[in-house]
Amino acid sequence: MKDWQTVLFLCTGNFYRSRYAEAWFNYHAPRSGLHWRAASRGFRPHLSEVSLSSHACERLGEHSIPRSFTRRVPTRLSATDLTEASLVIAMLESEHRPMIRGQFPRWEDRVRYWNIHDIDSESPHFALPLIEAEVEKLIGQLLAGHALGAGQDVMIEF
Numbered sequence: 001m002k003d004w005q006t007v008l009f010l011c012t013g014n015f016y017r018s019r020y021a022e023a024w025f026n027y028h029a030p031r032s033g034l035h036w037r038a039a040s041r042g043f044r045p046h047l048s049e050v051s052l053s054s055h056a057c058e059r060l061g062e063h064s065i066p067r068s069f070t071r072r073v074p075t076r077l078s079a080t081d082l083t084e085a086s087l088v089i090a091m092l093e094s095e096h097r098p099m100i101r102g103q104f105p106r107w108e109d110r111v112r113y114w115n116i117h118d119i120d121s122e123s124p125h126f127a128l129p130l131i132e133a134e135v136e137k138l139i140g141q142l143l144a145g146h147a148l149g150a151g152q153d154v155m156i157e158f
Contacts, residue, residue: 005036007138008085010096010111014042014074016053017091017116020128023060023070024135032139041081043099045074055124082107089138091116091131 007025011018018040025038051073060067082088082104090096093113101108116122116130 005086007036007038007087008081009038009040010090012043013046014040015046016056019052019070020056021131021135023065024132026069027065029139032143034139034143036142041075041077043077045076059128
């Protein structure tokens, strides 16, 4: 049995949403007494001279959360990442379910999908607090010993 369980957050570029969720979770989960940690990956890692979205950096700074609570650079999702995670959450079903289906078809119905749009269609001023709320709700579910699985009526017990 693992000492720590892992939640894996997925998005397209692993530059903004999934990295922010990872940092928020890794900062707040241990402070809640939860023995979980987060990782994040992307389907097509963002190529930039900076390693994290300025919107995510700014919001983390506003909450005094160090950037060290997320990975150093955007990283591509692998099959190993999926199998090693206890729970996998993709940021936006309409965007990421087709990517999962195309690259990791056995995982399509094993991933939990949130509804958080990327910056091209949703302002960071709305999206980042939504990520915070979803992560905090997830922490509460995990502290209670369960979380909603990929299926609407499926509970995962820990």
